[in-house]
Amino acid sequence: MARSELDSSEAEGVACLRSRHHTGWAGALGVASELSRRSYDAAITLGNTPSLDLICSSPGQRRFTVQVKTVTSKTWVRIRKTALERDPQSDLYFVVVFVPANPAMPLEYYVPENEEVHEAYCRQRKTRLDGQPYRPGSKASDGPM
Secondary structure (H helix, E strand, O other): OOHHHHHHHHHOOOOOOOOHHHHHHHHHHHHHHHHHHOOOEEEEOOOOOOOOOEEEEOOOOOEEEEEEEEEOOOOOEEEEHHHHHOOOOOOEEEEEEEOOOOOOOOOEEEOOOHHHHHHHHHHOOOEOOOOOEOOOOOOEEEEOO
16 A cells, blocks of 8 residues: 555544554554653563563653553453463553554553452453363453453
């Protein structure tokens, strides 16, 4: 697609199809951008660490990590069970980023408390529809947050 075609489709607010790869990067880069705008340092891990996406420090030099979860639908968020089964970490933050299909629309950011994420996971059922228990850490958890 030529650049002029892209510009005209964005101006008209036309929804675009985007790969998971680009959607994920849009979310991670968006969070890093918002942190930087607020004078935080944010280093992107470039996918080399599956349990976190950003290594950050506050203007007061407090270090923390961020796991970005990017979604195109507001119905559920996929998070690795191993991340949810651990006790909440005070220096880990989850940021859910909604990336609308329409590129003219802004990203939406949700930052739930780590305890809130952990408690939501604990409230989910732990058995499959056939009554068999899930194996700890074996599959992603698909549930509302």
